Amino acid sequence: MRASRFFISTLKEAPSDAEIASHKLMMRAGMIKRVGSGIYTYMPMGLRVIRKVEAIVREEMNRSGAIELLMPVVQPAELWQETGRWDKMGPELMRVKDRHGRDFAIQPTSEEVITDVVRTDIKSYRQLPINFYHIQTKFRDERRPRFGLMRGREFTMKDAYSFDRDVAGMQQSYQIMYDAYVRIFSRFGLQFRAVAADVGAIGGTGSHEFHVIADTGEDAIVYCPSSDFAANVEAAEALSLTPARAAASEPLTKTATPGKAKCEDVAQYLKLPLAQTVKSIVLTVEKEKGNETWLLLLRGDHDMNEIKVNKIAGLAGGYRFATEAEIVETFGTPPGYLGPIGTKQPVTVVADRTVANMHDFVCGANELDFHLTGVNWGRDLPEPLVADLRNVVEGDPSPDGKGVLAIQRGIEVGHVFQLGTRYSEDMQATFLDEHGKPQPLQMGCYGIGITRILGAAIEQNFDDKGIIWPASLAPFEVVLCPMGYDRSETVKAETDKLYAALQTAGVDVIVDDRGERPGVMFAEWELIGVPHRIVIGERGLKEGNLEYQGRRDAAATPVALDAMVEFVSAKLAA
Incomplete structure (x- = not known):
């Protein structure tokens, strides 16, 4: 990609309504543009990040055996009425009418639609287990949209739904999805923690949330540093801080x-x-x-x-x-x-x-x-x-008896649920077992906030210069910054040669061929957050060197011209 043929629209200052770092930086880096309250256009730079998130999610979902389909954004009210959620969801569920006066929901999730699909097409235990997923636009009419993509009204989510013949099968499908999520967030290059959580309005018998660790996170995550225990503060069991009651020693x-x-x-x-x-x-x-x-x-x-x-x-x-x-x-x-x-x-x-x-x-x-x-x-x-009525506090004994609890902040970006028969019973979604008897399907559901990942990644990775993307999510892995591209034939020729070599090596690279001044060019790419920068200048070329600098590096490193492709490839592999 050449910068002169791409759309780059950075801002010197963030809009006044941008409150947290990720919102400010995404606006300044030209990744999103506000259309209305909680509704954004994903600009080319931001969309490249979204597509990389989707690609990782899609690869790991396919690897886990899930099957992709695509369910509609607008869904008939009748399906939601079958499960009672048409009334229970409250004002967050956007309700609309068509020209005939029929009610529809703009979906915030798709349990009803996928259960309708499966009850129609899955008839026998021989067709189970099965897991469907899609990556689709969602809408939740938040009372107070804020923080950019972190709490918007329209967003993109990956939601998957597993169907099994019994509880043991559901739990196995749940574990497969849990493991897939661990791989997904590891590939994102983010520090994260999976925690036991309350099932909330979705319902079911058990769940885990996946949180990106960030000081600005809305959620408190409880964990034990000396064991594997971790839970959302809402779900963490609080033990008595007094093992046994002492005898009275004072008068009333x-x-x-x-x-x-x-x-x-x-x-x-x-x-x-x-x-x-x-x-x-x-x-x-x-x-x-x-x-x-x-x-x-x-x-x-x-x-x-x-x-x-x-x-x-x-x-x-x-x-x-x-x-x-x-x-x-x-x-x-x-x-x-x-x-x-x-x-x-x-x-x-x-x-x-x-x-x-x-x-x-x-x-x-x-x-x-x-x-x-x-x-x-x-x-x-x-x-x-x-x-147990209270929130745990730091220093409480861990429920597993293996130490004391610590608390850190996190941003919820994924959630997996064991639904059981919560939806299949309401919607009469059954299959015939080995004896020809109808049985309710055991369900699980699994969500990842695709666009929310962007905000969470930035909240974990930024500095006073701008965003610091992990290489797997960055809009571009490497940026080439030639000094005088439009003025020096030598610089132009070596830049174009390196650009072609990096492309051949499979590196996602952009060359800034706009002829900008070095300070302006460096500041813009630091704001955007490209993790690897290579500077090509006449002085360095005379010595046979280029300058490499990682986004987190304090200073540049000279690298031999003919060794740069191998050097950068090694950085990306690491």
Whole structure:
């Protein structure tokens, strides 16, 4: 490729609405152009990166035995209504009508369509297992699109769907896809981590997320440095920080805490550790015969995990945070002074595992400006229901018992699910087993955010000059920067010769033949992030040398003219 025949549209400054590094740099490097909120045109430079991502994904999916097809962007509402997701998806699902008034969805994913395909064409156990995938445009009507391609409304995703005859087969297909994902992200050249995750709205029985590690990541990833344990913070099990409950050693005392409504303030006022306080969270479950009030108790320095709470029997899928009026009616006091002792109305008390093992703790007295100290289970109040209610924190014991937990930030770019029969039962997708009896298909689904990879890769790889692409994803692997291409016949001839030799060697190379000044040329390619640069100048040619500089290198390295192709090929192979 010659720069004079390519479209390069870099900017000196990022648009004012660009918030994070990847968004700013992609705009400045001319990789994307904003069309509307969360909607972008992929410019030639950015599209080259997308195509490289797609090629790696496609090669590894084919290698795993998955079969490519292409499902439509616009899908009939009837399929979504069969699974109930037409209503459950909420406003993120873009709904449209055709000229006849029929409802359609602009697909955010394709479980319904692929299940419809398979229930029509797969009839026998002899046709299983099978795995279909496609790379297709998706649309999710995000409430607040932001961060460029990281959280846009229109994006490209690879989604795959496996179908098996039984759970063991589904788990085997899941492992094949998990292994394929490890190969894919390794080939991207990105630092990543696979973590156990909650299944979320997709449903199913188990899942893993693949995260690109980046300080700017939206997700907290929990892992154990001394073992293989890793999980999203939403799914990480929090063990009790107190192995066993000690005996009571203090009397129950009602203590004045004027104006101290937060655990931090109460602990400071009473000159006690924050870890000796207990916070109260009030939830309401609406019932036809009257609302139920639930009181969740967590240690004062811990945070509630809504995903975990949503799995508690009696709360699953049907709770909301209580209003202040409901709290006053139930406890007799506004928030800030609540506790499990002496409520005006019955409440269901659930204690986090750590709280259940605490003794002589502090909680609200259900009276304005008062707390109770020296509170003990069994003596002062009944034993509670016990559940894992909290987010883990750094230094917690690892659930596998092999060390303590650490936390790092990550950007979710892939997700694999064991769906089971979540969709096949709703859509009556069955096959005939060896005995001629119909059985529901066991499904798995597997997604990779193709365009999101670009943003995640940049968030992990950039500096004050611009993007630093891994060679496997870069729009070009090598850029040739001739000094005076339009003025020196010697430079032009040697540049063209090297350009042809690199192409013959299979290197994805671009030559900047625009005649730009060196400083401008270097700055532009550093912004774009091409990982390898070769400078051809008359002075070096007289000595038989060219200058090589990697994007992360502090200085250039002289390389013999006749050795450059082999030198660069070795760099790329490494």
